[in-house]
Amino acid sequence: MTVNRRDVLKRLTVGAVAVAALPGTQLGKKDDTPSFHGPHQAGIFTPSQRNAVFAAFDVVGSLRPALQTLTTRARFLTTGGEPPAGPITAPPADNGVLGPVVPADRLTITVSVGASLFDGRFGLAARKPLTLTTMGVFPGDALDPAWCHGDLLLQICADNPDTVHHALRDIARATRGSLLLRYRRAGFLSPPRPAGTPRNLLGFKDGTSNPVEAEGAELIWAGAGEPDWAAGGSYQVLRFIRMHTEFWDRVSLAEQEAIIGRRRDSGAPLDGVRELDQPDYERDPSGVVIPLDAHIRLANPRTAETANSRILRRPYNYDDGMVPGGDLDAGLIFCAYQQDLRRGFEAVQKRLAEDPLNDYLRPFGGGYFFALPGVTSKEDWYGRALLG
Amino acid sequence: MVNFRITLLAAATVVVVAAAGAFVLAPSEAATPVPTEPEARALIDKYRTDAIKAISRDIRYTEAISTIGACTDPPGTYSISARYSLMPPSATAGAAAVDALRKRWTGLGYDLVTDVPGQNSQLLTEDPATGFRVGISQRAASYLRLAVSSPCLALPYTPTTPVLPEEQASVREAYQQYVAGVLDQLTRDVTALRSAVAGSDRAKARAAWLTAQLTWDRVGAAYGSFGAYADAIDGLPQGLPAGVRDKDFAGLRRIEYGLWHSEALGTLLPLVEAVGKQVTALRGDLPGATPAAVDLPLRVHEILEDALRFHRTGRTDMGAGAGLAEMAADVDATEALLDLFGSLLDERRPELRPAAHAALEKLRHAIAVRRDVDADLGGVLELLAQAPGLLEVTGS
Structure with a gap:
């Protein structure tokens, strides 16, 4: 038995190294509070926190004061501290969900704007980011209008679900009357099982190959041709994707692995051994080891021509109630950032049109957004450069 | 609705049980550790990757x-192996x-088991630490074969005998004949639907549509x-940019939509005729299209599975509310297919x-009395999911 056990140990060690080397998946230390001020918003390259809510709002009042209030609340919530005590005769200023002193809990609030914000209501039609459009319908989609688009999107992430809830409730209250909640969905990031990239609800590691922060200028942050105010921002794609988990569970492991292109247990590409092994498609031109239509191969063919379509994925799992027919309503909140929607998500999506995985997925909502540039100082606020 | 699972199994590796004797290995050394099946598969990946990196x-x-x-x-043990054909320049x-x-x-x-140099060279080694064998042979100028095999393992199940390609082919032939019969019926149904639509009788047209849809x-x-x-x-509107208003939304579902959304029957006539043409074309192309x-x-x-994902979630319902009736038709089709595989399944798992x-009945x-449909559908699906793995063919 000794050799096998040693082999297992060896694999475990490799796994541990892999975690340390993997950006975007390490769970932050307690004092690792993301900075609220900066040229870019937190919550994009910030290592993913364990919990999130994606909440879309429509602007029904004045935009400027709403964004200023949103900034004030986000600055306080992400920093933490003691909420101001109001008069005893008024309802309490804070909802109390986090106790008397609000912890930062690695909270990030990332504010994005949808194409509808530039429709003329706010005089912004001429200031729209270059490639921001309303998300269209892709083959296989079954979009529900109630789960699509919106003027603003808030991505609220923290290590604990009560922190996420507290923040959304606080912001919705502070902006009541001017921001109307359109839809929201909470998600969670699973812990490494047993190591490496967290798994999605199909049981596979998801998000193994992501650009790193040093590649931001090239792949993620708004680039040439964008309006001046957009510098430091990024295009964001949100997709609510229901997974037919019951059906998936009735498919053989060999077929599941052929669909994804990775081993389920280790997360290794089918031509490798370890999660971080690079698939070598050149050596497998006819797809006998990793099928030509395997998800990882279509999503990122690793060719020179597709290198600039790489996107920063920041997905969360969701698990909510049931769908008609009695199946679990569970799936993925796909969230990704990129420099250009056509070159990024849409190029990937086009390749994925022939993805056998689509049979197990049902996208039902989401939208295209543009994450605003960061709030740079105490005097700055979300969208100040946009509103002028 | 476009689906791609079709292409998958051809690309996936085929799991088979070789004829007894074809894979006889030397008895395992007493000291050799015996991995579990998942461990063995992971080790095969490891030996394969290590070898590939060296060339x-x-x-x-x-x-x-x-x-x-x-x-x-x-006896009663099995060796898991993988063979990779490689083409050197x-x-x-x-x-x-x-x-x-x-x-x-x-x-x-590693210990050398066989080492025949020169043309048609054969090299086989065994890793004394695991009992795994890894070998390479040059079969022709531009053909190498890398093979990795595990020592004999006890598996927690009995692998089934693979289905022969000719056995599968004859099932396909029988299925094609079954489909031909159904399509002949559908041709008559669509003709009846056309008459009803042309005769401006909406109630009759709705009934004729249902008959045709269930036949399909x-x-x-x-x-x-x-x-x-x-x-x-019977394409669906989901996934089309303009949904039910999309110019590409056509076929029986589009006709259903029109019949239940007060559209003038005259406007549906070309749609019915188009379906008729498609059925005829498919009927003529069956040998290739099956x-x-x-x-x-x-x-x-x-x-x-489609009934669960489409009929039960209401995604195919364009107004008729016929999801349950359609699921009953799906039960008919499933039973037909199950019986086409009858003897092949019975030989491998007689109780399935x-x-x-019984579960389909x-x-x-449940559909007839409209009770416990979801429970019974789920139960049937878990049972039926056992079938594909029993019906795979040997990879030649």
């Missing part, structure tokens, strides 16, 4: 086959790869079988088909 990157994979072979000693490159691997494997302390459902065209024909005959033999085992559960038929009853 030139210009050598390309051309085929991969995974097999489970019965061992004779001890030249005979010299192939020979260099063999030399590189001899160096690599002996350097790692009995084809068992799950999972994008019959490709573009199926899309034209799903590949290798995909048919999957249909045993996929027809009702009677259990499946229970589902049919």
Whole structure:
């Protein structure tokens, strides 16, 4: 038995190294509070926190004061501290969900704007980011209008679900009357099982190959041709994707692995051994080891021509109630950032049109957004450069 | 609705049980550790990857086959193995790869089992630490074969005998005949639908539509079988940019939408005629359009998987509310397909088909009384999901 056990140990060690080397998946230390001020918003390259809510709002009042209030609340919530005590005769200023002193809990609030914000209501039609459009319908989609688009999107992430809830409730209250909640969905990031990239609800590691922060200028942050105010921002794609988990569970492991292109247990590409092994498609031109239509191969063919379509994925799992027919309503909140929607998500999506995985997925909502540039100082606020 | 599972199994490695004796290995050394099946598969990946890294990157994979072979000693154990065909750019490159691997494997302390140099060289080594064997042979100037096999393992199940390609082909032939019969009926149904629509009788047209739709459902065209024909005959509006208003939304679902949304019957006539043409075209093209033999085992559960994903969630309902009736038609199609595989399934797992038929009958009853449909559908699906794995073919 000794050799096998040693082999297992060896694999475990490799796994541990892999975690340390993997950006975007390490769970932050307690004092690792993301900075609220900066040229870019937190919550994009910030290592993913364990919990999130994606909440879309429509602007029904004045935009400027709403964004200023949103900034004030986000600055306080992400920093933490003691909420101001109001008069005893008024309802309490804070909802109390986090106790008397609000912890930062690695909270990030990332504010994005949808194409509808530039429709003329706010005089912004001429200031729209270059490639921001309303998300269209892709083959296989079954979009529900109630789960699509919106003027603003808030991505609220923290290590604990009560922190996420507290923040959304606080912001919705502070902006009541001017921001109307359109839809929201909470998600969670699973812990490494047993190591490496967290798994999605199909049981596979998801998000193994992501650009790193040093590649931001090239792949993620708004680039040439964008309006001046957009510098430091990024295009964001949100997709609510229901997974037919019951059906998936009735498919053989060999077929599941052929669909994804990775081993389920280790997360290794089918031509490798370890999660971080690079698939070598050149050596497998006819797809006998990793099928030509395997998800990882279509999503990122690793060719020179597709290198600039790489996107920063920041997905969360969701698990909510049931769908008609009695199946679990569970799936993925796909969230990704990129420099250009056509070159990024849409190029990937086009390749994925022939993805056998689509049979197990049902996208039902989401939208295209543009994450605003960061709030740079105490005097700055979300969208100040946009509103002028 | 476009589906791609069809292409998958051909690309996936095929798991088979080789004829007894084909994979007889030397009895395992007493000290050799015996891994579990998942460990063995992970080790095969490890040996494969290690070997591939030792040879030139210009050598390309051309085929991969995974097999489970019965061992004779001890009986009741099995060896898991994988073979990879590789194409070197030249005979010299192939020979260099063999030399590189001899160096690599002996350097790692593997024992030489066979080492026949020169043309048609054969090199087989065994890792004394695990009992795994890894070998490379040069079959022709531009053909190398890398093989990795586990020692004899006790598996927690008995692997089944693979289905022969000709057995699968004859099931496909029988299925094609079944579909031909259903399509002949559909041709008559569509003619009746045309008369009803032309006669401006909406009630009659609705009834005729349902008859035609249920007949089409009995084809068992799950999972994008019959490709573009199926899309034209009963394609859905989801995924089209303008949904039910999209110019590309046509076929029986579009007709249903019109019949239940007060559209003038005259406007539906061209749609009915188009369906008729598609049915005729499909009927004529059946030998080519029938799903590949290798995909048919999957249909045993996929027809009702589609019922769950589409009919039960209301996604196919364009106004008629016929989801349950359509599911009953799906039960008919599933039973037909199950019986086409009858003897092949019975030989491998005798209890499966009677259990499946009983569960399908229970589902049919649940549909009739409109109670416990979801529970019975789920139960049937879990049973039917056992079938495809029993019906796979050997990878030659």
